[in-house]
Amino acid sequence: MSAMTTSDRPLPPVPPRPATEATRYLCAAAYLEQKFADRVVERVLRERHRAVAPSYGVDLHAVVRHCIAARRRKFVRALVLSIVLLVGGPLFLWLGASPLGALLRVLVIGWGVVFVAASSTGTRSSPAPCSGIASTSARRPAPPPVTNG
Numbered sequence: 001m002s003a004m005t006t007s008d009r010p011l012p013p014v015p016p017r018p019a020t021e022a023t024r025y026l027c028a029a030a031y032l033e034q035k036f037a038d039r040v041v042e043r044v045l046r047e048r049h050r051a052v053a054p055s056y057g058v059d060l061h062a063v064v065r066h067c068i069a070a071r072r073r074k075f076v077r078a079l080v081l082s083i084v085l086l087v088g089g090p091l092f093l094w095l096g097a098s099p100l101g102a103l104l105r106v107l108v109i110g111w112g113v114v115f116v117a118a119s120s121t122g123t124r125s126s127p128a129p130c131s132g133i134a135s136t137s138a139r140r141p142a143p144p145p146v147t148n149g
Helices: 021-032 034-046 060-094 099-119
Strands: none
Touching: 021 034, 021 060, 034 060, 060 099
């Protein structure tokens, strides 16, 4: 039998990074604030001459993935709304609707697109959720009662 060298041994699995409440809030902020998502992508991914400072307590990889997904989702929504406006309006006019009727139809379809985009949660294009983050409200003890005196 030959002795096993260190290069022949499989590497142990890397443990997942602990997720924090800060990571969860930053991942959510990517979908709520377009400017935040843009700044994260610009400063973390596109900055060529600066290093990224260590972010202790925050999973920066998850935050950047959510920022990219939020930007992609908003781009697709804007693209679909543009297509609805540029194709739907002339199409309804060509089908014989009045200009006001065509405008109302396009607005209703656009509203539907925005509603579906806002209510969709588990799409395939979205990144994996910030795993390991549970609500801490169940783990927090109740504060002691305040007494006067």
